Amino acid sequence: xxDEVNEVSFSATDYPITVAEVLQASEMLDRLLxxxxxxxxxxxxxYQPDVGEHLVGGSGVRxxxxxxxxxxxxxxxxxxxxxxxxxxxxxxxAVYEGEKVFRPESDEEETVNNLAAGIVHNWIxxxxxxxxxxx
Numbered sequence: 001x002x003d004e005v006n007e008v009s010f011s012a013t014d015y016p017i018t019v020a021e022v023l024q025a026s027e028m029l030d031r032l033l034x035x036x037x038x039x040x041x042x043x044x045x046x047y048q049p050d051v052g053e054h055l056v057g058g059s060g061v062r063x064x065x066x067x068x069x070x071x072x073x074x075x076x077x078x079x080x081x082x083x084x085x086x087x088x089x090x091x092x093x094a095v096y097e098g099e100k101v102f103r104p105e106s107d108e109e110e111t112v113n114n115l116a117a118g119i120v121h122n123w124i125x126x127x128x129x130x131x132x133x134x135x
Contacts, residue, residue: 016046018089022115025080028095032077037068041079049083049090055102059113060084060120065099082116088123091116 019042021029029038044051044066052064063080078100082091093112102109 015086016043017049017086019045019092020089021092022094025092025095029092032075032095032097033068040068041066041077045079045081045090045092049086052079052081052083055080055109055112056105059116061093061112061116063100063102080112082119084120084123087127088120091119 029041033041050062052062055061055063060082061080062083063078065076065078067074067076069075075097076099078096078098079092080094080096080100082093093115
């Protein structure tokens with residue numbers, strides 16, 4: 001695992017955002033993490049949503065390798081997630097056991113970016129409807 005510390009460009013400690021999971025990612029988290037570890041992951045993402053590295057494509061998709069456990073029981077989990085802004089929930093899109101290497105312009109990366117674009121589009125569309133219904 002990379003020992004670098006990614007600096008967060010803002011302080012979200014007073015404003016944790018909602019963390020949502022797509023079904024497949026949720027099932028993988030169930031399989032890989034205890035409830036306590038999952039809570040730690042969600043807290044980290046909720047308070048530091050821009051902790052990960054960007055995937056290519058400008059879609060707001062990020063990934064980060066999280067380390068869980070101690071000593072020999074230590075294991076890595078790669079989490080791919082969408083962080084658009086503080087007004088929209090953070091969406092966990094995919095979870096991989098171990099460190100995942102992403103190759104630029106791969107089918108997998110394109111699929112994740114397309115999923116993220118669809119989520120953002122639907123969120124904005126829903127936000128406009130919610131705003132219109134308040135007037």
